[in-house]
Amino acid sequence: MATYLKQTSLAAGKPSSTKVDVPGIVRGVIDDIRSQGDAAVRRYSEKFDKWSPPSFKLSKDDIDAIVSKVPKQTLDDIRVVQQNVRTFALAQRKSINDFELEIRPGVHLGQKNIPISSVGAYIPGGRYPLLASAHMTIVTAKAAGVPRVIACTPPIMGVIPSSTVAAMHYAGADDIYILGGVQAVSAMAVGTETIGKVDFIAGPGNPFVAEAKRQLFGEIGIDLPAGPTEVLIVADEYADPSTVATDLLSQAEHGPDTPAILITTSRALGEQVIKEVDRLLKILPTSAIASVSWSTFGEVIVVNNLDEAYKLADTYASEHVQILTESPREALEKMFHYGALFLGEKTCVSYGDKVIGTNHVLPTKGAARFTGGLWVGKYLKTVTYQEVTSEKESGELGRLCGRAARAENFEGHARSGDVRAMKYMGDKFEWLDGQKNGVHT
Structure with a gap:
């Protein structure tokens, strides 16, 4: 039986009386850009970002000049992290x-994995410049063999984020x-006079970006529906309270x-972690944000044993699950x-978020029950092909198709099979009377 040392307190998270109509705002922007193209893009960029340069696209000279302003250590670190991501993505x-399989003599079935032709990567700015999102979305797409990847990132307070551009x-x-x-x-999804339409968009963003991807899904592919970041830690009595508290924050x-x-098997650990989180929040530079999450959505739960802990953790289907136990690989x-x-x-x-090489675009809001995160396979179309070279097998399949299709009342499908059964097996069909070998007499 689970005991809650700390439960969520949603009172601080209740929506205000002036609720923003995110879907409606997003729908209006998409419709305007669809009908007005670049003019609408510029109007909304001026409105939301106070940003209206002669060209939103950076030239090679622009990029070279921007990258030259980035500290050498940052550039070196970008290269190292991207090599980690690239190595893992290429292994994927x-x-x-x-493959191609001959399931019967002369019946060949095959599978091919074809890269998506064009991908748009969205790299957020907002609260933080997310260099890592460039690594995760663009490097992985290129590892998959995508021939054209375009990338967008917003200005931050009217300034081009040079490190993000370098990434x-x-x-x-x-x-x-x-x-x-x-x-x-929207511009990447529908295309404008100066921004070519893509087939797929990847990358995180604020609720407006997430809603835009949701509304455009079907017209384009997307990586995942996005929600707030999530972390869940499973810990036993051997875990260090300071480490647990630091990793939660x-x-x-x-x-x-x-x-x-x-979720822990140790009440003493849970109590120590709560105290340590409270201490750390007093000295954390980002405590204004982290403290709201912790007070509103933080939980500390004590269970009897690790089997219960793993079972309870699975009900959350959390984006990130950290195992701080004596035998972590048991998970x-x-x-x-x-x-x-x-x-x-x-x-x-944080290693996964920033540097280690696995992808940090992951399912949230329980989606981990049915999908994994962004990986090289998301940028591939797995397609199939088939070929029958044996007359006998084509005839047998024709007979089988006729029976199977008529069981579903699909007479047109059945007749496609009948033609092969007639040609290659000599079968007779009333609907084919007056024909010989499939040709009118």
Whole structure:
């Protein structure tokens, strides 16, 4: 039976009486950009970002000048992180194989994995310049073999985020636009006079960006429906309270609506973590944000044993699940619903967010029950093909198709099979009377 040392307090998270109509605002922006193109893009960029340069697209000279302003250490770190992401993504790509199988003599079935032709990567700005999102979206797309990747990022307080541009450039973006929000996503999705339409959009963003991707899904593909960052830690009595508290707050600083949850087998640990979180919030530079998440969505739950902990953790299907136990790899066998696992004290969610090489675009809001996160396979279309070279097998399949289709009252389908059964097996069909070998007499 679970005991809650701390429960969510949603009173602070109740919506205000002046609720913003996010879907309606987004729908209006998309419709305007669809009908007015670049003029609407510029109007909304001026309105939302106070940004209206002669061209939203950066030239090669622009990029070179911007990258030259980035500290050498930052550029070196970008290269190292991107090589980690690239190495893992290429290994994923290598694991996905084309194949052809002859299931019966002369009956060939095959599978091919074809990269999406064009991808748009959205790299958020807002509260933080998210360099890592460039690594995760663009590098992975290029590892999949996507020939054209364009990338958008907003100005931050009227300034081009130079480190983000460097990350986009080194990641392999073919075109870079300083453009943000719904207007960027819409322009990439529907196309304008100067921004070519893409087939797929990846990358996180604020609720308006997430809603734009949701509304445009179907017209384009998207990586995942996005929600607030989530972290859940499973810990036993061997865990260090300071480490647990620090790791919870490392994610709580993402935004004021981040669930930060501890499930532990030790009441003493749970109580110590609560005290340590309170202490750390007094000295954390981002405590204004993290404290709201912790007070509103933070939970500390004590269970009887680790089996109960894993079972309860699975009900959350959290984006990030960190295992701080004596035997962390046990979770690989006992947990099933998570975006990504982080095993042991030497590993932390921040590594996955920023540097280690796995992708940080992960399912939220329980979506981990049915999907994983962004990976090289999201940028591939797995397609099939078939060929029958044996007359006998084509005739047998024709007979089978005729029977199967008529069981569903699909007479047209059945007749496609009948033609092959007649040609290759000599079968007679009333509807084919007056024909010989499929040709009118």
